[in-house]
Amino acid sequence: MEMNPIEKITYEDAMKELEGIVNRLDAGDGTLEESIILFQRGIELTKLCSDKLEEIEMKIRIITEKGEEPFVAEG
Amino acid sequence: MNDVFSVSDLNRYVGEKLAADPLLSAVRVSGEISGLKLYPSGHFYFTLKDQDSQVSCVAFRKNAQCFPFLPENGISVIITARASLYDRDGRFQLIVYQLEKEGIGDIHADFERLKRRLASEGIFDADHKKMIPLLPQRIGVVTSPKGAVISDIIRVLSRRFPNFNLLIYPASVQGLSAAAEIRNGIAWFCEKKNVDVIIIARGGGSAEDLWCFNDETLARTIYHADIPVISAVGHETDYTICDFASDLRAPTPSSAAELVMPIKMQCVDHILSSRKQLSRSLLHFVTRKKNSLLSLSSSRAFLHPRLRVESEWQRLDRLSIRINDSMTHKLSWQRNYVSLFAGRLDALSPLKVLTRGYAIATDQNTGEPITTVNNIYANQKITLRLHDGEVFCRAMSQSEEGTNNGNESY
Numbered sequence: 001m002e003m004n005p006i007e008k009i010t011y012e013d014a015m016k017e018l019e020g021i022v023n024r025l026d027a028g029d030g031t032l033e034e035s036i037i038l039f040q041r042g043i044e045l046t047k048l049c050s051d052k053l054e055e056i057e058m059k060i061r062i063i064t065e066k067g068e069e070p071f072v073a074e075g
Numbered sequence: 076m077n078d079v080f081s082v083s084d085l086n087r088y089v090g091e092k093l094a095a096d097p098l099l100s101a102v103r104v105s106g107e108i109s110g111l112k113l114y115p116s117g118h119f120y121f122t123l124k125d126q127d128s129q130v131s132c133v134a135f136r137k138n139a140q141c142f143p144f145l146p147e148n149g150i151s152v153i154i155t156a157r158a159s160l161y162d163r164d165g166r167f168q169l170i171v172y173q174l175e176k177e178g179i180g181d182i183h184a185d186f187e188r189l190k191r192r193l194a195s196e197g198i199f200d201a202d203h204k205k206m207i208p209l210l211p212q213r214i215g216v217v218t219s220p221k222g223a224v225i226s227d228i229i230r231v232l233s234r235r236f237p238n239f240n241l242l243i244y245p246a247s248v249q250g251l252s253a254a255a256e257i258r259n260g261i262a263w264f265c266e267k268k269n270v271d272v273i274i275i276a277r278g279g280g281s282a283e284d285l286w287c288f289n290d291e292t293l294a295r296t297i298y299h300a301d302i303p304v305i306s307a308v309g310h311e312t313d314y315t316i317c318d319f320a321s322d323l324r325a326p327t328p329s330s331a332a333e334l335v336m337p338i339k340m341q342c343v344d345h346i347l348s349s350r351k352q353l354s355r356s357l358l359h360f361v362t363r364k365k366n367s368l369l370s371l372s373s374s375r376a377f378l379h380p381r382l383r384v385e386s387e388w389q390r391l392d393r394l395s396i397r398i399n400d401s402m403t404h405k406l407s408w409q410r411n412y413v414s415l416f417a418g419r420l421d422a423l424s425p426l427k428v429l430t431r432g433y434a435i436a437t438d439q440n441t442g443e444p445i446t447t448v449n450n451i452y453a454n455q456k457i458t459l460r461l462h463d464g465e466v467f468c469r470a471m472s473q474s475e476e477g478t479n480n481g482n483e484s485y
Contacts, residue, residue: 012209018349025356028363035360042353049346053339056212058238060229062220062245063263071243073226 006044011052014045021045083162090160093167099158104130104169105177111148119146123154123169131168132156138172143281151177176283186289189316193291198298204322205303207335208271210342213240214335215270215302217260220245224278224328231332236339242270248277254290257317265300272303272335275317276328279310288315297321307331429462436460439467448473 009017021042025035062071080088093099106123113119117136122129132154134142146152155173160166193199214232218224220243232239244260247253257275264273275297277285287293288308297304297320306321307328318324325331429435436445439456451457451473459466 010208010210012206015209015345015349018353022349022352022356025353025360028360032361032364035357039353039357043350046346046350046353049342049349052210053342053346054238056210056236056238057240059213059240060243061241062243064245068242071220071241073229074221 006048009045009048011049014049014052018042018045018049082165086160086162086165090162093158093160096158101155101157102169103153103155105151105153106130107149107151108146109148111146119171121146121148123152131161131166132171133168134171134174142174144174144176144283146174153177186316189289189291190319193294193316193320198294199319203298207303207305207323210337211271211335213242213270215242215244215260215264215273216276217244217246217257217264217273218276218328219248222278224248224276227329228274228276228332231329232336235333236336238339239336249280249284249287251287253287254293257287258290258293258296261296261300261304265302268302270302272305273300274305274307274325274328274331274335275321276307276331277309278328279313282313285309285313285315288317290316293317294320305331305335429460434459434461434466448475 021038024030025038025042030038060071060073061068104123106125106129108121109124109129111119111121117139119132119134119139121132121134123132124130134146139146153175154169154171155175156169156171159168159170161168197203216225216228218228225243229241232241242264244263246256246260248257261273261275264270275288277288285308288306294316297306297317303322304320305323305325306315306318307325307330308315308317309327311326314324323334325334437443437458437460438445439458445451445457451470453470453472455470457468457470459468
């Protein structure tokens, strides 16, 4: 099984791979050892996705001549 | 024909003639606006002129309200009007009920030409369009920092995903410098690589207002951008070259915000359900393996060894019976053999001979059989063994065979 290093995976790739893992487990081929590895990989991916949801920093900024500055919308 | 008309009658008559003329009831006239006056009633008065002539025009409020733009002195327009005569002044005038900018037809033709040319170059190709990331870590927006558009985007993003990250590149979205400013914004984001997706946003407006988004260079800048671009210009019905060149067209700026950021709660739910699904699938996998093991173990393939063991047992049993049988047979044969030999031994036994009247003589002292007369000495004690007992004797005389004298006395 080829696996990308988990820290380099984007959110959508992680979700896609996760779906693939569930499908493979459901297909039921492969050995028990393989399925356990797949399962562990899947759990890692769900954790990665959860982390990615939280790691986005809440920020609204605007480019000015001085660089980035906080932005407050009018009204 | 000698009738004399009053002025009023004449003007009314000419007015009726003009009104009855099919061509003059809806005539399109091109010219330049001048002497524009707006009255408090909401009616517009102006003169439409070309190089040589002019004609008075009036636009009543109910029609003027529907004009796509406000009339201005000096602009070339095409009006749709009906001809009439203003009774009081006897002045010929046009009652305007539609107003278009002249040259708009040419602009549309230009638009279609540009669109065809860019399409033939592959600028709008679906194959070239970049995927919009599912979860952008930072969103870039090129738009006016003033007005409802940016507020709408922020409001929609906040509702969907509370911790979003937005970077605004302020740009004019209308007027001569707009196209260049928007291009600069895209180029700036692409150079800095500090966002995952760029939204070009502008609220609704007239075709003229949105004209800067039909810029050829802007289309090429979007095409060559390394970062995916969402175009959100005007209303749902407005299409610009920018829309065609971008990776995704959003009907409005608000819907761009919806397209760019997922709903966080749905993401959380999806991840949770994926996790549950994983566990279920693994459990399912293991259960299926277990079941297939069970069915395998009850199948012939796995029963076979047991069958073999059983048949080996049977073979062993059969063998042991045979061994037993043959042993018994052998033993009985041996018994017969022994009794046979015993019979023969019996026949060879001297005791058997004795029954026929023979006797065995032994020296009483030594127990040695006496086989020759030469060893006999006088008064030797001899035991004669007969078949049914013994006789104790003493040697009195002996004679050797062939001497015939009968005896030798001691």
